[in-house]
Amino acid sequence: MLLAPDVSAAAQAERMTALHADHSRAVLRLLLVLTHGKRQTAEDLLQETMLRAWRHLDSVPVEADAARRWLLTVARRLVIDGARLRLNRPAEVHLVDMTWIPADDDxxxxxxxxxxxxxxxxxxxxxxxxxxxxxxxxxxxxxxxxxxxxxxxxxxxxxxxxxxxxxxxxxxxx
CATH class of the missing domain: 1.10.10.10 (Winged helix-like DNA-binding domain superfamily/Winged helix DNA-binding domain)
Structure with missing residues (x-):
């Protein structure tokens, strides 16, 4: 069962607050596992997951278990997308440390x-x-x-x- 698209902004904010309160810990635990314990990355991905839930609130199921599965799927896909981006991005190569080179006036x-x-x-x-x-x-x-x-x-x-x-x-x- 999906939420009706004509729900008031207050009701949407209340629903989003409830989703975050009920499921953010579980989503964060999954993200910590998938990011190999990188807390900052996991928290960023949790924020992006909740942002996607907010943007597509009408797609998030009303039932608690189904909503949790929806959020966990979004989080897992964000991790996969991030990994794919890193694979396609060329490796960063750092030149020699040039901080020792003097200023123009020297x-x-x-x-x-x-x-x-x-x-x-x-x-x-x-x-x-x-x-x-x-x-x-x-x-x-x-x-x-x-x-x-x-x-x-x-x-x-x-x-x-x-x-x-x-x-x-x-x-x-x-």
Whole structure:
């Protein structure tokens, strides 16, 4: 049995308050399990679950058990959607910690930092330099670089990672 769509705003707010009070703990417990104990993530997903319930309150069954199953299904699907998003998103690669590079007004420090970077880049193979330039200076995505070089995206990502590691090592040595 579904709630009538012409229910007053006060009745909807009361229903939503009751749904939250009755089911939020169970939903949070499930989300904590599905997020491997990441409380902040689980709480964010609980909030999104309740927001979806609010937006689709007329779809939430009136019976308590059915309402709980509905909320748990929405929560589980949110976790699955989040996992799928992370799988499709390219891995974040962090460049060298550049906080040690001096400000613009420090010409001696800038010259030393530029010299160290040139030396570190000189230690890289031409292929590594070219790959880092394509990804970080030109701003192409790994997929674009893979298309240009005729290799798999995974190869571009791993070679970029190894080139960054070599650059870091070169900077530490310089």
């Amino acid at each position: 010409t001696t420090g800038t010259a030393l930092a530029s010299h160290a970077m040139r030396q570190a880049l000189g230690l890289l193979s031409p292929a590594q330099r070219s790959l880092l330039c394509e990804v970080y200076l030109v701003g192409r995505s790994p997929k674009e670089v893979a298309g240009r070089l005729g290799m798999p995206v995974g190869t571009v990502k791993s070679r970029t990672h190894h080139a960054l590691c070599a650059l870091r090592s070169g900077l530490k040595a310089a």
